[in-house]
Amino acid sequence: MSAIIVGASSGLGRALADALAQRRHDLLLVASDPRDLEALAADLNLRHGVIVRTLAFDLSREADPGGRIAAALEGLPAPEALLLPVGTSREDDAFTLDAAAIGQLLAINLHAPLAIVHALLPRLLETRGTIVLFGSIAAVRGRGRNVVYASAKRGLVSLYESLRQRHRPDELRVQLYQLGFLATNLTHGMKLPTAPAEPAAIARVVAARLKGKSSLRYLPEKFELIAWIVRSLPWFLYRRMKG
Numbered sequence: 340m341s342a343i344i345v346g347a348s349s350g351l352g353r354a355l356a357d358a359l360a361q362r363r364h365d366l367l368l369v370a371s372d373p374r375d376l377e378a379l380a381a382d383l384n385l386r387h388g389v390i391v392r393t394l395a396f397d398l399s400r401e402a403d404p405g406g407r408i409a410a411a412l413e414g415l416p417a418p419e420a421l422l423l424p425v426g427t428s429r430e431d432d433a434f435t436l437d438a439a440a441i442g443q444l445l446a447i448n449l450h451a452p453l454a455i456v457h458a459l460l461p462r463l464l465e466t467r468g469t470i471v472l473f474g475s476i477a478a479v480r481g482r483g484r485n486v487v488y489a490s491a492k493r494g495l496v497s498l499y500e501s502l503r504q505r506h507r508p509d510e511l512r513v514q515l516y517q518l519g520f521l522a523t524n525l526t527h528g529m530k531l532p533t534a535p536a537e538p539a540a541i542a543r544v545v546a547a548r549l550k551g552k553s554s555l556r557y558l559p560e561k562f563e564l565i566a567w568i569v570r571s572l573p574w575f576l577y578r579r580m581k582g
């Protein structure tokens with residue numbers, strides 16, 4: 340089986356690359372830094388004996404990221420899984436960003452996943468493949484922080500629903516993980532309300548479920564209850580919450 344991981348060079352994407360290589364999946368790894376990707380590909384090939392290709396480009400500067408990935412797949416068998424653990428957030432995403440910064444956050448967190456799914460969908464349908472999207476607990480209810488990031492992550496929920504509405508379960512699997520805090524670059528140095536989960540533990544769950552049913556799940560699982568509480572808080576109480 341072959342899989343594409345977009346956002347593969349660090350954090351959860353890197354852990355997914357390791358978990359899938361362990362399960363003998365050939366991989367196409369995509370991120371912006373070619374040196375990180377090449378070092379990771381060489382390591383995975385050495386340790387697990389799988390074929391690992393890399394494609395480096397900046398998703399915020401590329402008008403057609405799906406076309407770039409589709410071109411890299413030309414002549415190869417159709418992929419069986421597309422995983423999109425790509426994402427970025429900013430501390431100052433609190434109604435202080437200019438239009439260019441807003442565009443960059445949307446490009447990485449929403450435009451890239453949408454465009455890549457559009458471009459690769461025909462090939463994933465050939466293999467009755469799996470698309471895996473990654474949302475965030477930060478998008479459960481709008482706040483004065485992560486304003487643009489959360490809007491983009493909410494957009495991924497709509498993409499998940501559209502894909503499932505359009506394609507029968509035997510044509511395509513679609514899995515959306517709403518993630519709580521993970522110990523990665525994204526949360527490095529942040530003061531978090533709970534201890535962050537290890538990306539390797541999350542990656543093992545995602546890899547094991549790749550051939551499972553379409554579903555929306557929270558990981559770590561305790562975040563399902565946390566999300567429910569946040570959504571259920573009366574507005575007058577929610578408004579007073581900090582952040």
Ligand SMILES: NC(=O)c1ccc[n+]([C@@H]2O[C@H](COP(=O)([O-])OP(=O)(O)OC[C@H]3O[C@@H](n4cnc5c(N)ncnc54)[C@H](OP(=O)(O)O)[C@@H]3O)[C@@H](O)[C@H]2O)c1
Pocket residue numbers: 345346347348349350351352369370371372375396397398399400423424425426427447473474475476477518519520521522523524525526535
């Ligand atoms: N960490 C958390 O607590 C947390 C919580 C909720 C949701 N999430 C979501 O989980 C997913 C994984 O996050 P993570 O914590 O593993 O993040 P991370 O460690 O920062 O990794 C992000 C990945 O995305 C790639 N990327 C970012 N900007 C890019 C660009 N402009 N062009 C190409 N590639 C780009 C990075 O590659 P380069 O460095 O090469 O650009 C890297 O491989 C994301 O969707 C994130 O929103 C994370």
